[in-house]
Each structure stands twice: as structure tokens, then as C-alpha cells.
Amino acid sequence: MNPAVPAPDSTTVPATSRPATSRPATSRPGAGRRPASPGGPPPPVGRRRGIAGRVPARLRRVALPYLLILPAVLLELLVHLVPMLIGIGMSFLKLTQFFLRNWSAAPFAGLDNYSVAVDFDGAVGRSLLHSFLVTVAFTVLTVGLSWLFGICGAVLMQGSFRGRAVLRALFLVPYALPVYAGVITWSFLLQRDSGLVNHVLVDQLHLFGERPFWLIGSNSFVSIIVVCVWRSWPFAFLVLMAGLQNIPADLYEAAAIDGAGWGRRLRAVTLPMLRPINQVLVLVLFLWTFNDFNTPYVLFGKSAPHEADLISIHIYQSSFVTWNFGSGSAMSVLLLLFLLLVTAVYLVATSRRRSDA
Amino acid sequence: MRRHKPYLAAVAGALVLAAAACGADDSSSTAGSAGGSAAQTITYWASNQGTSLENDKEVLKPELDRFTKETGIKVNLEVVPWADLLNRILAATTSGKGPDVVNIGNTWSASLQATGAFVPWDDALLKSLGGKERFLGPSLAATGAPGQPPTAVPIYGMTYGLFYNKKMFKEAGIDKPPATWDELIADGKKLTKDGKWGLAVEGASVSENAHHAFIFGQQHGADLFDASGKPHFDSDQEVAAIKQYLDLMAAHKIVNPSNAEYANGTEAVQDFVSGKAGMLMWQSIATQLKQAGWTEDDYGLAPIPLPDPSQGGKQVNAMVAGINLAVFKTAANKDGALKFAQFMTSKQTQQNLNKAYGSLPTVTDAYDDPAFESETIKTFQQILSTTAAPLPQVAQESQFETLVGNAMNQLFADAASGKPVTEEAVKAKLTEANQQMGG
Numbered sequence: 001m002n003p004a005v006p007a008p009d010s011t012t013v014p015a016t017s018r019p020a021t022s023r024p025a026t027s028r029p030g031a032g033r034r035p036a037s038p039g040g041p042p043p044p045v046g047r048r049r050g051i052a053g054r055v056p057a058r059l060r061r062v063a064l065p066y067l068l069i070l071p072a073v074l075l076e077l078l079v080h081l082v083p084m085l086i087g088i089g090m091s092f093l094k095l096t097q098f099f100l101r102n103w104s105a106a107p108f109a110g111l112d113n114y115s116v117a118v119d120f121d122g123a124v125g126r127s128l129l130h131s132f133l134v135t136v137a138f139t140v141l142t143v144g145l146s147w148l149f150g151i152c153g154a155v156l157m158q159g160s161f162r163g164r165a166v167l168r169a170l171f172l173v174p175y176a177l178p179v180y181a182g183v184i185t186w187s188f189l190l191q192r193d194s195g196l197v198n199h200v201l202v203d204q205l206h207l208f209g210e211r212p213f214w215l216i217g218s219n220s221f222v223s224i225i226v227v228c229v230w231r232s233w234p235f236a237f238l239v240l241m242a243g244l245q246n247i248p249a250d251l252y253e254a255a256a257i258d259g260a261g262w263g264r265r266l267r268a269v270t271l272p273m274l275r276p277i278n279q280v281l282v283l284v285l286f287l288w289t290f291n292d293f294n295t296p297y298v299l300f301g302k303s304a305p306h307e308a309d310l311i312s313i314h315i316y317q318s319s320f321v322t323w324n325f326g327s328g329s330a331m332s333v334l335l336l337l338f339l340l341l342v343t344a345v346y347l348v349a350t351s352r353r354r355s356d357a
Numbered sequence: 358m359r360r361h362k363p364y365l366a367a368v369a370g371a372l373v374l375a376a377a378a379c380g381a382d383d384s385s386s387t388a389g390s391a392g393g394s395a396a397q398t399i400t401y402w403a404s405n406q407g408t409s410l411e412n413d414k415e416v417l418k419p420e421l422d423r424f425t426k427e428t429g430i431k432v433n434l435e436v437v438p439w440a441d442l443l444n445r446i447l448a449a450t451t452s453g454k455g456p457d458v459v460n461i462g463n464t465w466s467a468s469l470q471a472t473g474a475f476v477p478w479d480d481a482l483l484k485s486l487g488g489k490e491r492f493l494g495p496s497l498a499a500t501g502a503p504g505q506p507p508t509a510v511p512i513y514g515m516t517y518g519l520f521y522n523k524k525m526f527k528e529a530g531i532d533k534p535p536a537t538w539d540e541l542i543a544d545g546k547k548l549t550k551d552g553k554w555g556l557a558v559e560g561a562s563v564s565e566n567a568h569h570a571f572i573f574g575q576q577h578g579a580d581l582f583d584a585s586g587k588p589h590f591d592s593d594q595e596v597a598a599i600k601q602y603l604d605l606m607a608a609h610k611i612v613n614p615s616n617a618e619y620a621n622g623t624e625a626v627q628d629f630v631s632g633k634a635g636m637l638m639w640q641s642i643a644t645q646l647k648q649a650g651w652t653e654d655d656y657g658l659a660p661i662p663l664p665d666p667s668q669g670g671k672q673v674n675a676m677v678a679g680i681n682l683a684v685f686k687t688a689a690n691k692d693g694a695l696k697f698a699q700f701m702t703s704k705q706t707q708q709n710l711n712k713a714y715g716s717l718p719t720v721t722d723a724y725d726d727p728a729f730e731s732e733t734i735k736t737f738q739q740i741l742s743t744t745a746a747p748l749p750q751v752a753q754e755s756q757f758e759t760l761v762g763n764a765m766n767q768l769f770a771d772a773a774s775g776k777p778v779t780e781e782a783v784k785a786k787l788t789e790a791n792q793q794m795g796g
Contacts, residue, residue: 097472097752100450123792193615215618216561216770301620302440303563303763305770317763323447323468323756 084336091329106326113330124318128331130306131314135290138221138310142228143285147278149229150236154244155270168241175234183298186227190214190299215300220308228295232288236281243277244270279350286346287339311335399693400433400456402445404680406513406714408644410436416713424700430693439564439622443755449685450474457688458697461509463499463679464568464748464758470501470508471752475683476691477506485695486510486702487720496719499677499747509681512701513710514717515640516741517572517675518658525553525635534659538601541636541662545611548635555611557634560769561620563762568676569638570761571748573598575673576664581757582749588794590761591787594670599765600783607772617773640678641737643715658736660744675745679719717741753794760790 055063091113093099099106119125153171157164174182189196192213201207214223247270255265293312296304304313315335319328401421407413413436421432435456437445443465449455450472461469469475476482478500483489489497496514500507519541521534529548535541545555559565574581579594589595606612613634619625623645629637630649638661646656661674682701684694700706707723710716717737718724728734748754764786772778 097447097468100447100472101453101474103451123789127789127793191615192618193613210775211615213614213618213770213774216766217774301561303561303620303759303766306767317759 087329088333090326091333093326095324095326095329097323109326113326114334116327117330117334124327127309128311128314128318131309131311134221134307134309135311138225138228138308139286139290141225142232142289143282145225145229146233146236146285146289147282149233150238150240150281151274153233153237154240155266157241158244171237172234174230175232175238179231179294180298182231183227183295186223186230187215187299190223216305218307220300220305224296224299224308224310227299228289228292231295232285236285239277239281240274243274247273283343283346287343290339397429397693398431398433399458399688399690399697401435401697402442402456402459403434403436404442404460404462405436405438406644406680406716408648410438412644416710420706420709423706424697427700428693428696430690430696432697446474447472449687453687455685455687457685457690457694459683459685460512460680461683462564463496463509463511463677463681465755466499466501466508466681467750468752468755469683470505474685474687475508476686476688476695477508478510479506482695483507483510486699491702491720491722493717493719493721493741495677495741495745495747496679499679499750500681502750502752507681509683510698510702511679511719512682512707513680513714514719514741515678515680516717516737516745517568517638517640517661517678518737518740519661520629520637520639520642521657521659522629522632522635523655523657525632529635534657535662536659537665538662542605542609542611545605545609545636549611553632554613554628554634556605556636556638557625557628558605558612558616558638559619559622559625560606560612560617560773561766562622563766564758565622565625565762566765566769567758567762568678568748569602570595570599570765571676572661572674573602575671575746577601578670582751582753586751586753588753588757588791590757590791590794591784596780596784596787599768599787600778600780603765603768603772603778603783606769607778614773617769641715643733644713646715653732658733660736660740663744671746673744673746675740677741677745677747679716756794760793761787764790 090103092109092111093103093106094109094112095103095106116122116124117128120129157168157171188194192198192211192215195214197214198211202211212219214220251269251273252265255269260268291312292310293316296308296310296313297316300308300313302313303317304310311331315328315331318331319325403413403417405413407416414434417434417436421434425431433456439462442461446455446459446461446469449459450469470477478486480489483506492511493514496511497507500509500511519534525548526532526534526544529544531544531547535544541556548555558569571581574595577594577598579589579592579598581590581595582588606614606616613628616625616628625634625637626639626642626645628634629639630642630645630651663672663674664670666672682698684691684698688694701710702720704720704723707718707720708726708728711718711723712726712728715733717734718729723729724738729738749757768778768783768786771782776782
């Protein structure tokens with residue numbers, strides 16, 4: 001498993017394109033044999049001649065790979081694109097409970113849903129903006145901390161020592177655990193009166209005079225970050241660990257011979273070599289974290305505290321719970337546009353830097 | 358990658374569709390299994406009335422077996438948790454594929470009526486159940502918008518009352534339940550000591566909060582919706598009402614601040630039956646009390662205090678709560694579904710099920726069973742027939758519950774962390790909720 005390292009990429013490209021070019025070589029003997037062996041099964045021969053007659057061999061050659069991936073493309077359209085388009089379509093409708101049974105009867109709302117969503121003087125727009133800003137702060141902190149923990153874990157696990165395999169497996173537990181099981185346990189831990197967190201912080205360590213709340217009020221922002229970092233850092237750890245194994249040992253040896261210490265080797269060898277991995281990792285973590293629905297939903301339930309009102313829950317509230325699906329769809333489309341923009345800018349920026357380097 | 362694709366999640370609209378599609382898959386598979394013998398099976402989504410989903414299945418099973426024996430129709434039962442029920446109904450409505458019969462919370466009646474998903478119970482249909490007159494008036498008033506045929510028929514009647522712990526009251530030297538708000542606060546203060554509290558509330562439960570916003574609002578004379586159906590959540594009366602409720606924790610300190618994070622609808626009850634709180638304003642908790650081994654010697658039920666009549670407002674201290682039974686227009690077996698409604702409102706079934714759940718029969722002829730002579734049931738019955746009002750029967754009712762209930766969650770969080778709960782703060786939250794109702 002060595003993704004995103006350029007070298008294997010460049011070797012796999014010719015490898016995958018080779019079957020397409022070599023395909024005629026295998027079909028040509030068949031074509032050549034056709035007149036020579038009249039005993040062959042006649043119907044396929046006839047059909048093959050028919051197709052061959054209409055479609056030039058060259059086109060067939062070119063079309064085959066596309067035909068082969070056609071089922072996948074159709075499924076992709078069906079599973080991803082069609083719902084997305086329907087969602088976009090819904091965002092232009094005034095789709096409330098009155099029209100649930102017959103969407104086509106819902107009046108066309110034009111850009112109304114959008115103008116309400118971005119009218120930051122109105123209550124709906126203001127709360128959406130608040131939720132958006134909370135989510136940005138939450139995402140930056142969560143991705144940053146997850147990456148930091150991931151890289152620390154991966155670098156510390158690089159050298160071999162006794163019990164390394166056990167520790168690695170242990171570190172991956174939060175990632176392997178079903179979301180619900182992990183997060184509901186956190187919600188028990190974080191309860192004010194009976195939770196373990198307060199038991200340790202207040203009863204054992206006496207850090208607070210009054211028992212703090214973790215699931216409501218301003219601390220809920222801290223709680224959701226802690227739980228999300230707990231959930232996502234093992235993934236960073238896993239990917240970075242795989243990346244580290246791809247760094248040739250002779251680079252470290254050369255650096256050591258040049259007299260580079262541990263810190264210098266980390267800065268001059270490890271991190272630059274991990275750059276392509278980091279590019280993908282940070283993007284994926286960003287998208288997952290920004291959109292994370294499960295964790296806040298299980299931790300806080302349907303109504304998240306104001307201070308931890310993440311955007312996925314906010315949109316859910318605006319559509320499902322208040323039965324205004326058009327408005328919720330409009331917010332989703334805005335969110336989609338934002339994420340596309342961020343992703344595009346990020347990819348352009350990081351790719352340019354890479355080619356500069 | 359085991360997580361969902363980010364852009365799929367980004368389009369919650371797509372999720373709506375996906376959820377709808379899932380709903381369709383679920384139901385079509387159950388309907389499909391019924392397809393072979395369509396006349397013989399119905400699918401029934403029951404709400405969670407007992408201590409757990411399993412408990413509900415146990416309670417309902419003998420009744421459903423009796424139905425099958427009487428009519429030859431098999432019932433596919435699914436007990437749906439409250440957190441999912443409304444979403445499931447919406448998904449079934451959107452996709453046109455759902456169960457035949459479903460339980461709904463009666464406060465949703467008008468909202469769901471607006472979707473047109475259910476068979477309306479016009480006079481002819483009601484006649485098959487024994488006619489309109491057979492049903493309790495208040496319960497029948499919470500079955501949809503006034504002037505329209507009911508969208509669902511009431512099967513379990515419930516309302517709010519004040520449960521109190523007799524032992525704790527005695528120890529604190531209180532000899533009778535409070536009759537006024539001043540008495541309730543004074544009693545609460547006497548009970549609040551040694552880690553025990555006067556009153557338990559479910560401070561982060563959207564629906565509990567919304568119900569109390571309504572009950573307290575009535576006492577202050579607030580109208581949540583005006584005659585034309587426009588929302589007025591932030592009237593001065595409603596602000597005063599919600600502040601009064603929050604002040605039980607914020608100013609009078611007879612509610613444990615921890616209650617502000619109680620969200621799943623069971624924790625306040627748990628505090629009451631475990632003796633951590635002396636009073637509880639709640640609907641029927643018969644199954645929970647039975648599980649804790651409590652009898653009427655241990656607890657009492659009184660009406661929630663009424664306001665001083667001289668101060669205006671309405672003499673209301675409860676809402677008409679309860680469960681209604683609705684038949685989907687898209688039911689695969691509508692005849693079977695109507696027969697089932699007949700069965701569920703029959704005298705025998707009403708007696709058996711309401712006895713088990715500690716709720717009130719919704720038909721008058723079921724009250725001749727001595728089980729409904731207990732103090733608790735008689736008190737509930739008295740409240741329901743005299744001082745309970747139905748929540749506004751308007752299409753936006755469920756939005757009211759969500760938005761105002763949510764605003765109160767935040768206010769409870771503030772109160773719990775010691776921030777002052779001022780009229781301005783309450784008003785600001787309610788104004789915001791009101792604006793989110795949109796045009």
C-alpha cells in the first residue's frame with residue numbers, strides 16, 4: 001500500500017494502457033483464423049462479422065475500455081450524481097410538508113431559498129453563518145490536532161521495539177470502533193453528574209470547584225473537538241505510517257553521515273518525503289471533518305448546543321426537523337460549492353508548490 | 358474508505374432522497390412479504406409507550422394475536438423509537454410506500470394532516486368505530502385542524518400532572534401537594550438538600566420544553582399562533598411564561614442544573630423514581646413506576662398548579678397529550694387497516710392496552726373497568742376533562758416544537774452554567790425562533 005508516491009504512478013499508467021494496445025494482437029489471430037476454420041461456432045462468427053462490418057476495427061479498439069467501465073460509470077451516475085442533481089433541483093422549490101406527497105406540485109421558489117440562506121441580517125442566514133464559522137474553527141483545530149497526533153505517533157513508531165505491533169493495533173482501535181459505540185461512550189463519559197471525565201477532573205484532581213458541563217454550553221465545543229480528534233487521528237497515523245515506510249533508509253543514512261540530528265532529519269528528510277501523502281491526507285481529513293454528521297449527532301442529539309452547532313447538523317435541522325426541505329437543500333448546495341472551491345484552491349496551491357520544489 | 362463520500366453528505370438534499378428511498382425499500386420489502394397474501398397482512402408502526410421497544414412488543418403481542426384470531430389478518434409490528442418516528446413517517450409520505458397503520462403523537466396531527474398522507478376519518482368512517490360521540494372530547498380535539506375530519510383516531514389518552522414523592526414530602530414536613538406556584542417553589546426549596554432536588558425537568562428535550570412552553574404560555578394568556586396562523590412566539594406573555602419555567606432552575610434553584618443536559622426523555626423520570634427529585638411534571642409513567650416497584654403509597658399525582666385567576670391568563674395546567682392511530686392513504690391493505698383501527702378502539706383492547714401503559718382510554722365505554730378507578734387515573738382523567746388544552750392545531754405545530762424547544766435548550770444551558778436568564782435573553786431567543794418560521 002503506497003499511494004500518492006509519484007514513481008509507482010508513472011509505472012502504472014503504461015501498465016494499464018497496455019491491454020488496450022495489445023488487445024488487437026489477440027483479436028487479430030481470431031480474425032485471421034475465421035476463414036480458415038469453418039467448423040467454428042457459426043452464430044458468433046456471423047454476429048462478429050456484422051459488428052465488424054459496421055464498426056471499424058479502430059473504433060472498436062478505442063471503445064472497448066470505455067465499454068468495460070460503462071457499468072461503473074452508470075452506477076456512479078445513479079448513486080452520486082442523480083441524487084445530487086435532485087438535491088440541487090429541490091433547492092429551487094418551496095418544498096414544505098404540504099408538497100411532500102407530490103413534489104412536482106411544490107411551487108418554484110427561484111433563488112428565494114438561497115437569498116434567505118445568505119441574508120446574514122435575517123435569523124436564518126445569521127444562524128447559518130454562525131454555524132459555518134463554528135464549523136470552520138472546529139475543522140481547522142480537529143484536522144490540525146489529528147495530523148499532529150498522527151505524525152507524532154507514526155514517527156515514534158518508526159523504529160522497531162518490543163510491543164510495537166500491539167501499540168499500533170491499540171492506536172487503531174478508535175478508527176475501527178463503530179462510530180455509534182465510540183461516541184455514545186464519550187457522551188456517557190462527558191455527563192456532568194455521573195461522567196468519568198468530571199469524576200477525574202473534579203473529584204480526583206480538584207481542578208474545578210463547580211462541576212463543569214461538557215455536553216451543553218461553551219465547553220461543548222471542546223468536547224466535540226476532543227471526540228473528533230480521538231476518532232480521526234488513527235487514520236492520519238495509519239496513512240503517515242505507511243508513508244514513512246516508503247522513505248528509503250539510505251536518505252536517513254546519508255543525512256546521518258552529514259551529521260544531521262534527529263530534528264534535522266525530521267525536517268529535511270521525513271517531512272519533505274511525506275509531502276505528497278500530506279497533501280491527500282489533509283484534504284481528506286478536512287472534507288470528512290467538515291461534513292461529519294455522525295459524531296455531533298450521536299454526541300449531542302438532534303439539537304446541538306449553540307456553541308457547537310456544526311453545519312451538517314444545522315442543515316439537517318433546517319430541512320428535516322423544520323420540514324423545509326427546499327431551504328435545507330439550498331444550504332447544502334452552498335456548502336457543496338464552498339467545499340468544491342476549497343478543494344480546488346487547495347489542490348492548485350499545493351500542486352504548484354510541489355512542482356516548484 | 359469506510360466513511361461516506363464527503364460530497365454525498367454535503368448534499369443533504371440527496372440524503373433526504375436517500376432516506377426516502379431507504380424508507381421505500383424497507384416498506385416495500387415488508388409489503389412485498391405481504392404481497393403474496395395481501396388481504397391477510399398489515400404493517401403497523403407502533404410508537405414507544407413502554408420502558409423499551411421490547412417492552413412494547415411484549416405488551417402489544419397478546420392484543421395483536423387476538424386481532425389475528427378474530428380477523429385472520431396478521432400484523433407485522435414494528436415499534437419505532439420517538440427519535441425516528443416523525444422522520445420515518447415523512448419518508449413514507451414522500452415515497453408513497455410505508456406501513457398501513459401508524460401511531461402518531463397527537464401534537465403532530467395538524468402538521469401531518471397538511472401532508473395529506475392519511476385517510477381522513479369522516480363521519481361515515483367514524484361510524485364504523487361507533488361514532489364521534491364514543492370518543493373523549495379533548496382527545497378528539499387533538500386530531501387535526503378544526504373543521505376538518507380527524508386525520509387520526511385517538512387510542513391512548515394522556516396529559517400532564519405533577520407527580521410527587523410521598524416519602525420525601527413527609528420527611529420534609531409537607532403534608533399535601535402544592536396547589537399554587539408559590540407553594541410549589543416553597544416545597545421545592547424544602548426538598549432541595551443533601552444532593553436531592555425539588556423538581557426534575559428534561560431540560561434538553563425539545564418536545565418536553567415545547568410542551569411546557571405551551572402550558573406555561575396558556576397560564577400567561579399567550580397565543581402561539583394568531584387566528585390567521587401567523588406565529589407569535591416572542592409575545593411578552595410567552596417570554597414571561599418561559600422565564601417562569603426556566604426560573605425554577607435559574608432563580609429558585611429547586612431543579613438540579615444537571616437536568617439541563619437531560620435529552621432523551623427518560624432521565625428526569627429516572628431522577629424521580631430513584632428519589633433524586635421530589636416532584637416531576639410529566640405524563641403517565643406507569644410502566645417506569647411499576648418497574649421501580651412503586652405503588653400509590655409511594656407517590657401521588659396532583660394537578661400542576663393553576664395561575665391566580667385574578668392575573669388573567671387561562672386556567673390551563675396541562676396539554677391534551679396522547680397517541681393517535683392513522684391509516685396511510687397508500688396502505689397496501691386499507692380494509693385490514695380500517696379493521697385494525699376498529700380493533701384498537703374497541704372496548705376490550707382499549708382497556709387492556711391503556712391499563713398496561715397507565716394511559717387513559719379514549720372511548721367512554723371503556724371506563725367501567727375498576728383499573729381506571731385508581732387515584733392516578735382519576736386525577737389524570739379530571740385534568741384531561743377540565744383544565745387541559747390541545748396544542749395549536751395548525752400545520753406549523755411541529756416547527757413550533759422544534760424551534761421553541763431548541764431555544765429553550767440553549768436557555769437551560771445558560772441557566773445551568775449560572776448565566777442570568779433575563780427577559781431580554783429569553784425574548785431574543787424566541788424572536789430568532791419566530792423569524793426562522795419564515796413567511
